[in-house]
Amino acid sequence: MPVQNLIRAKYEKPASALGQVLQHVAEVRVEAEDWSNLPVSLTLHVIVEAGRVPSIPEDADLSQVGKLPSELDAICAAILAEKNPVRLAILWTSFADALASRCLPRAKDAEDPAIRDAVESISGELSSDDEFPLSRVRRSEQLDIDFLSDPTPY
Secondary structure: HHHHHHHHHHHOOOOOOOHHOOOOOOEEEEOOOOOOOOOOEEEEEEOOOOOOOOOOOOOOOHHHOOOOOOHHHHHHHHHHHHOHHHHHHHHHHHHHHHHHHHHOOOOOHHOOHHHHOEEEEEEEEEOOOOOOOOHHHHEEEOOOOHHOOOOOOO
């Protein structure tokens, strides 16, 4: 999956904005309501370190957020520079959406209708690693990007 290649390539490059943001991502998971009912609607779960994303107060004035970038690298640069907690939280959500938009079949696989037509849609969802429910862990699959999380201590 190209998004896996992107994450692998940028994670080890902390000089890039994406590489720096990925340092705070604990895990990336993919979930479908029903994996056997094609085409599937997928959710790409971007799970970040606890405390990394500020909560948006219920009374927050979202009309004051202003224009946000839509391109992945620009979103990452904005996350690194943002001081306003409301804008920062929205930027993190935009990051999850932007990563989901990168979930496309490899060029060689896109020609195969069985692969190309297997997925109806992909949406991004942001969660904190201390709030991602076990029920969703069980319904989802971890992307094979082992280096994002520290090893589990035994």
